[in-house]
Every structure is written in structure tokens, then in C-alpha cells.
Amino acid sequence: MKVVKPGIVTLLVTYVIALTLMVMPMPATFDVFRPDWVTLVMLYWIIALPHRVSIGTALILGVLSDVLLGSIVGVHALGMVVVAYLAARNFQRLRNFALIQQAVVIAVLILLKRFIVFEANVFLHDAEFTLSYFWPVLTSAVFWLWVFPLLRKVRRQFGVS
Amino acid sequence: MKTLFVRGPSLLSRLVLALACSFLLIFIDHRLQAMQPVRVFLNSLVAPVQYLAILPEQLLDNFSESVKTTDQLSAENKALKQRILKLQGQQQQLQFLQNENRRLRELLGSDARESARRMVAEVIAVASEPFSQQLVINKGTLSGVYEGQPVLDSSGIIGQVQDVGGNTARVLLISDQSHAISLRSERNDIRALAQGTGDIGRLELMFIPHSTELREGDLLMSSGLGGVFPEGYPVARIASIVRDESLPFATVFADPVSALDRVRNVLLLWPSESELQPIYEDDE
Secondary structure (H helix, E strand, O other), X not given: OOOOOOOHHHHHHHHHHHHHHHHOOOOHHHXXXXXXHHHHXXXXXXXXXXXXXXXXXXXXXXXXXXXXXXXXXXXXXXXXHHHHHXXXXXXXXXXXXXXXXHHHHHHHHHHHHHHXXXXXXXXXXXXXXXXXXXXXXXXXXXXXXXXXXXXXXXXXXXXXX | OXXXXXXXXXXXXXXXXXXXXHHHHHHHHHHOOOOHHHXXXXXXXXXXXXXXXXXXXHHHHHHHHHOOOHHHHHHHHHHHHHHHHHHHHHHHHHHHHHHHHHHHHHHHOOOOOOOOEEEEEEEEEEOOOOOOOEEEEXXXXXXXXXXXXXXXXXXXXXXXXXXXXXXXXXXXXXXOOOOEEEEEEOOOOOEEEEEEOOOOOOEEEEEEOOOOOOOOOOEEEEOOOOOOOOOOOEEEEEEEEEOOOOOOOEEEEEEEOOOHHHOOEEEEEXXXXXXXXXXXXXXX
């Protein structure tokens, strides 16, 4: 019998919150700048707990994003999986970066994810390039400066390891 | 106890496996279109998240509703009563015309037109990606919503149901890049095919010859030819016609009559000839 690992509830709650923030209705002006919450939260947990959160989680979160956003199932999963792999390979390096440096890396990773999703959409149904799709790269990097300390606090408070 | 070295399959093999999974899912969903049964399940699975996402907005709405002053309420009440009066006047006229139309159609020997059945639904989410223009509404298979169902708002057609969950449904808007609708000009019955541009509030009319009689400001109604949308509902108004002779066709843009970025309540339509029926809740 395998005992449920401590902190699984905390992890699930952060995922649900991130997914909720992803689909929460917002005024169109701010909507363009909505940070990529799901990827942010996933990247934090990969850097903090690479032995627990990794490519499998990325796949599941990606499929859930696809269903919530109504895109073809697998498109977001593809982007998330690639980003998760890069983060999981370099988690030790990322941990030792300063917060600002981390934010830059996060921006690059989210840019990569968005690029993959965009290219998949081009391939599947000739999507046209819209610059606004890449605004969240910047906002996500800015929000990382708060998401990281917040999630670290959550992790320590609830003893997730 | 955390072990340092035993970690199951290596990261790279897991990546390959996950990538294969993603590609397989894309293939199944896009090429084979075989995800519908799974999608109903998945949509029902994520429905709580969608209802959670609109909770703050609903609470805020309730709050602002409950702190309204008597003056505001009575003013609103008055305005609404006046509107009802106006609509009732129009309704009488409509009923008269409907009867007349039916009699004339009987004389001509053509089929009578039945009115469609409707249901009001609330928008609970909008897709936030530029290459898919969609809405999620709070009615699903449990209310009799079906795939391909026409969806309207108070001013005109806004889209069709793309996939359904237990108590949510996803509406593809007419402005989506993958959506096209067959239209007919109200003024001179010219048929046109309007494709979404991915820009909310903009449709492009395809294959319009340079010599067209369409004019800017013409109202375009649904033609009923595609089999999805019923005939005679307003859809868009022509915004601009550019006759560049170097292109094979004129470039015609039309603006949807309903503000697609501001839709809050939608109307689901069950065409009279279809066998599918709306399922109303008991308390309505």
C-alpha cells in the first residue's frame, strides 16, 4: 500500500487556482496581458520539487488547459511538456539564480511555450500572427517576482516536499 | 524517505513519451475528430473550474444589486416598463403580420413557417486566445443543447455550439478564423459567404465580384442555406468595400451587429424542423 504523499492537496489547490485564473473573465483591455498562470505555477513546482512535479504533471495540466480554452486537445500539452522538460533538466541551475535572473529565464520559457502553441495552431488551421499573443511573456516574468515568494511561502507553510 | 538515485524512467524518455502522447492526442482530435465522447467527459470534469472562475464576478454583481437605492430601482423599473410597452406594441403588429403571412403562404401552397423554440443561457467564460474566438455558456446536454446549434443574442446571430458538456457548452463565434456563415443581403438578396477574421467585430465576405451591388451599410441576414443557421436573422452590416482591380475579388469587410466582446446572455435556438428538444428545468 502506498501512502498518499503529504502536500498533495496543496499542490492540487494551487493547480486549480491557476486554472481558474486562466479562464476568469476579465475586461478585454487587461485580457491581453493576462499572465500564463498555469505555466508559472507548474514551473515553480518543477524547480522546487523536481522529483514530484515533472513532465507527467505538465501533460495533464496541458490537456486540462486545452479543454478549458477550447483548443485542439494536445496543443497546450505539447508546449507545456517541452517547457517542463527544460525546467526539470536545469532545476539546480534555476534554483541558484537570483529572482530577477529567474524571471528572465521564465520569460524565455513562456515565450517558447507560446511559440510552440502558436506554431501548432498555424500548422493545424492557418492561424494568423498576432503580436498580442506574446504580451503575457512580459507580464508573466513580472508576476514571477511575486509568484515565486508566494508559492515558496505556501510550500514551507504546508510542508510540501 | 527521499531516494536520490531511484527515479524511475529518465527525463528524456519521459519527454519522448509525453511528446508522443501530445501528438497522438492532436492527431485523434484534429484529424480523426474522434474526441467528442471524451470531450463531453472532459468538459464536465473542468466545469467546476469554470463555475469557480465566475464566482467573484457573480458575488460582485449580487452585491451591487443589493446596494442599489430605491430611486435607481424605480427608475430602472420605469424604463423597463416603457420598453415592455413598446415591445408589446411591436408584438401585436408581428402577430398580425404572421397570421397574414401564414394565410398568404397557404394560398400559395408553400410550407408554413413554424417558430423556433428558445432557451436563455448565460456566458460563463470567454476564450482568451487570439486564434480561437469562443464562449462558454452555462447550459449543456442536460438542457438538450446539441452540437451545431445556432446561438443568438438580442441583436443577431453570434455563433454555433462547437462542443457540449453536461452543463456547459462551447460556442464558436462567427468571428473565429475557422468559421464561415452563409448570408443574404437584406436590400437586394445578394448571397455572400462571411468568414471570421480572428478579429472580434470583423468578418470578411469572400468571393464578391468587383461589380457587386452591395453597398456600405447594407444589413446581411442569415440565408439558411448552410443548414445550421435558420433563415432571416440579422448577422452583420457591411463596413467597407475596397475594389482593388489587381485582386480577383473585392475586399469586403462586415461588422457583426451584436457586440461579440460584450455578450452576457445568449439565446439558444432549436429550429422547428429538428427533432431535438430543449429540456427546461422544473423550476422555470
